[in-house]
Structure formats: C-alpha cells, structure tokens
Amino acid sequence: MIPSIPQPRAFRVTYAVYVAVFFVYLMAPLLVAAAFAFNDSLFPSLPWNGFTLDWFFGDSEPRLGVFHDGALTDSIGISAFVAFWVTLLAVGVGLCNAFLFERRTFPFRDLLYMLMLAPLVIPGVILGISILVFSNSIINAVDGAFGIEFDALRPGLVLVVLGQFAFITTITTLVISARLRKFDLSLEEAALNLGATRMVAVWTVTIPYLKPALIGAGIVAFLMSFENFNTTLMLVGSDAPLTITMYDRLREGSTPVLNAVSLLLMVVSGGLALTSVFVQRDPGGR
Amino acid sequence: MKAGPPFRLGLILLLAPIVLWLSLLVILPHIDMLLISLRVRVAPRVYETSVANYVEFFTEPLYWNTFARTAIMSVTATAMTLLIAFPVSYYIAKMLRGRTKNLLFLLCLIPFWVSELVRTFGWMILLRETGIVSSLLQWAGLIAGPVEFLYNDAAIMIGLVYSSLLFMVVPLVTTLDSLDDSLIEAGYDLGGNGFAVMRAIVIPHAMPGIASGSIVVFMLTLGNYLTPKLLGGKDGLWFTDQIYTQFISRFNWELGSAFGFLLLLLSSIIVWIGLRLTGQTLSASVR
Numbered sequence: 406m407i408p409s410i411p412q413p414r415a416f417r418v419t420y421a422v423y424v425a426v427f428f429v430y431l432m433a434p435l436l437v438a439a440a441f442a443f444n445d446s447l448f449p450s451l452p453w454n455g456f457t458l459d460w461f462f463g464d465s466e467p468r469l470g471v472f473h474d475g476a477l478t479d480s481i482g483i484s485a486f487v488a489f490w491v492t493l494l495a496v497g498v499g500l501c502n503a504f505l506f507e508r509r510t511f512p513f514r515d516l517l518y519m520l521m522l523a524p525l526v527i528p529g530v531i532l533g534i535s536i537l538v539f540s541n542s543i544i545n546a547v548d549g550a551f552g553i554e555f556d557a558l559r560p561g562l563v564l565v566v567l568g569q570f571a572f573i574t575t576i577t578t579l580v581i582s583a584r585l586r587k588f589d590l591s592l593e594e595a596a597l598n599l600g601a602t603r604m605v606a607v608w609t610v611t612i613p614y615l616k617p618a619l620i621g622a623g624i625v626a627f628l629m630s631f632e633n634f635n636t637t638l639m640l641v642g643s644d645a646p647l648t649i650t651m652y653d654r655l656r657e658g659s660t661p662v663l664n665a666v667s668l669l670l671m672v673v674s675g676g677l678a679l680t681s682v683f684v685q686r687d688p689g690g691r
Numbered sequence: 692m693k694a695g696p697p698f699r700l701g702l703i704l705l706l707a708p709i710v711l712w713l714s715l716l717v718i719l720p721h722i723d724m725l726l727i728s729l730r731v732r733v734a735p736r737v738y739e740t741s742v743a744n745y746v747e748f749f750t751e752p753l754y755w756n757t758f759a760r761t762a763i764m765s766v767t768a769t770a771m772t773l774l775i776a777f778p779v780s781y782y783i784a785k786m787l788r789g790r791t792k793n794l795l796f797l798l799c800l801i802p803f804w805v806s807e808l809v810r811t812f813g814w815m816i817l818l819r820e821t822g823i824v825s826s827l828l829q830w831a832g833l834i835a836g837p838v839e840f841l842y843n844d845a846a847i848m849i850g851l852v853y854s855s856l857l858f859m860v861v862p863l864v865t866t867l868d869s870l871d872d873s874l875i876e877a878g879y880d881l882g883g884n885g886f887a888v889m890r891a892i893v894i895p896h897a898m899p900g901i902a903s904g905s906i907v908v909f910m911l912t913l914g915n916y917l918t919p920k921l922l923g924g925k926d927g928l929w930f931t932d933q934i935y936t937q938f939i940s941r942f943n944w945e946l947g948s949a950f951g952f953l954l955l956l957l958s959s960i961i962v963w964i965g966l967r968l969t970g971q972t973l974s975a976s977v978r
Contacts, residue, residue: 431825523717
C-alpha cells in the first residue's frame, strides 16, 4: 500500500475519503467553537441569527463582550501572571537539568533521570492533590513548631504556580536537552583556548546556541501553563485563572462570550505555536 | 560527552534545583499522600494508622465500579484511538510526499495547541440538543425532532478519542516514516498481499510507535477530568471526579488520598505492562 504499488481504484478512493472524514472530525469542534463567537444570539447554538461583534465589544448585559467582562479579563490577567512565573522557573530549572544530564556523570544519574520523567506519568489531578496535601502538612508542621500561620501555601496562586511548574519542567528539560545533545563541544573548547573562563564560554557560545530551544521551551511552558486545568483545579484559591472561570461558566451555560474567548485563545496559541516551530527550525537544527 | 570538568561545586549547583524540585514537589508530596491515605480520624485532630480507607474502597460498590469503569473505558478509548489514527498516520507517512505531507501532519497537531476546554466546548456545541449534528440530521430528514447526543458514554468516548489522537498520530507517523518503502515493495514481490505485508512488515516496524502512543493515550485518558464531566451525563462517573469530590466537596482527604494512590497504581501498572509486553523503556518512549 504505497504509491508505487497499484491498488484498486475503489480502495484508493475509500482511503482518501476516510482521511478526509478524519480531518473533518479533527477540525469540526474548533471551527464550530470559533464560528459561534459571531452569532447574534444569546446562546451558542443554532439557529444562526446573523453576524455580530457584540461578544467581543458589547459593553452591557446581557450582551457583555470579552473586553468588557471584568471576571473574564481579570482571569486572563491571572493566567498570564501564573504562566509568566511557571515559564521563568521551568525554563531556568530545565536549563540546569539539561547541563546536568548531558554534561555530567554522577552516582544515581539514571535513577534521577527516571524520577525526572515521572511527572509525565502522574495524572494532573493526582499531582495536584499530592501537592495540596503536602503543603497542608507543612502549614500544620510550621504552625505546631513555631506558631506561625504559613498562609502562602494555602490553596492559591503560589500553589498553582508550583503545581504547574512540577510537571512542565520535565517538558522544558527534554526540549533543551535535545538541543544541547547536538552541541559540538569543540566550540566551547575553542573559547576556553582563546582565554575565556568556563562561565564566559558557556554564556557566549553555548547559551546563544541553545536560544531556539530556550524560546521553544518557553513558549511550550507558557501555553501548557495557560491552558492547564487538572492540576490547577485542585490548587486554586479565590483568584481563578481563565480555565477555571471558563469551566464554571460552561457548566452554568453561557452566552457566546465563551466562544469569543475560545477564538482569542486559538489565535494566540496558534500564533505562539507557529512561532515556536519557526524559531526551532534552523539549518542543521532539530 | 559525559566527562565533566573536575570541580564539585558546579555539580552541586546543577544538582540543587532538580533535587529541590523533585523532592519537594513530587516525591515528598506523594509519600505524604500515601501516609495520609493510611490513617483514619478517630476524634478531632486524632488519627490512627489503618487501612480502613482502602477497605472502604473495596466494600463500597460505587467506588470500585467507577474505578473499573474508568479503567475499561480508558482501554477502549486507547484501542479506538489506535484504530482510527493508524490508517491516517499510514496515509500521511507513506502515501503522501512533500508539502501536502507536512501540511497534513501540521493540521494533526493543531488541536493540541488549543486548550482542552475549548475542544470540549466545541463538542458540546456540536452534540447538544440544539446543536449542529442534531440540526443537520433534522435537515437531512433522518430524525424527526431534536435529539440530545450529549450526556452519554458515546459522547465521552468521542471527546476522549478526539483529545488523544495527536498523541497517537505523532509517534505513529514518526515510526512509519522510518520504514523504507523498498521493504514494503519486497513484501509484495515475494507474493504477499496487502494484508500479509501489513501484518508481517508494517505493524512490527511500527510497534515502538504503537506502544508509546498507546501508553501516553491511556495515561491521559485515565487522568482526564474535563471530558467525562462536561460531555458525560449524571451516570458518566469518572474516577478523577470521585477524587475531586472527596477532596473538595466532602473534605475527606484520607479517602481521597487513597483514591489518588489507587489511580496512580493502576496507571503505573498498566504502563509497566505495556512497556514490558512491547520491550520498550520509558526513557526511549519520550525521546
């Protein structure tokens, strides 16, 4: 079944139709979610009542658009805040881990590598509750020993950042390691021969080489954080990130303002995804 | 290049972040969760070590029924994802060339970049009583009145398979791509028909991709919360939802931790079996 081997026409047509149907299945929910952002109706469902931009710019109830819906804009801000810190932490630690696993030998290296992969295998809900349980134990221990209320570890944004960081770091580590593995060490040695210290050599030669991977890892971390739901759900306090706000609205039933948010999310994440593809696609790169 | 520079300080500085990260956010929390699952509250702030939470899980039919249901539906969803994704991956990897191939492959990646919430929302709009599918079928004259397609197990399955496709298509396309066309041609030259070539050449070659894809899909499905919750009905119980209920609604952290641990155990066992059966390792699967 390859083009060089003739197949009955009926088979080829059926196969092509199957693949076409598959892509319809793949795109249908996304197209539908986006399209209803423009429906002039109070519900995201048929019938189609004509085109409107109210769900973006409407400034009064019941036609409150995204940009005037305080709860939604606030939660977008919270999500961006969380994603910013998660990205910073995950890329930083990921970079350290890449140097550790690609450049160093030490006892229990393989064991540590397996443990580093573990967060990928742990369901997000369980990662969330385990961190919730542990932070509560710390609060109780600190309270019992020193009589201090350690409120930063109560469910809230600190825990959300830590919870997302806990599994996103595995992904940034893998992305950065993959590129560091391809680095030609003689370039660094040349810098050392020319009189650079090790730190200067790494900073001026290796880090610029890793830049595409760092940007790519950063974009992936930002998106995964922004769109995370399972871990966040267990650790969230009173400040709700966007996914939590959207989830609450979805269950209540909402106006097409949610479609408008969905469309914005698709545009932004699509743009970032394309950026990461282009940044990482250089001659001789991955 | 494994031989590092001689000084130890650098190594310690590089080890510090990963050790802090893994111990404080992964290992200790899970140990703590295990310990909490092994205790019961006998009076306010007084706890005793006991396996009562696990006993409760096995004696309350609702709990282990939900557990079994989640496991069975996850296995079914994984199998369906594989069956649906394999022909498409084969088409992309072997039947197409050049730009069309890259374009279709990129198209498969798009849903991954879109939030799971948005994808599920899309399916809700499609399947609900006043939704697109119901309206299309009425327009075509196949059904007389509006039909509710949402809130049943089939809807859950559609959503689960949808969310999983990417994680199956990518490893399958990658492994199938590395299969040399001449091997397939040789199979035909030796008198094999399409079925024999598929069974003796293509599928054995794609086995690493099938294994890693299935494992990832199974784990993601098992741990899924949104899809069963939003697309499933009142009976559409999922084990993650039970964990959420125990933790957040009932505030019974002891039982909730036991549930969490059982789910983790189930996931690990099935992943381990999958790796063993196919002779793969976890490190190789994520590379």
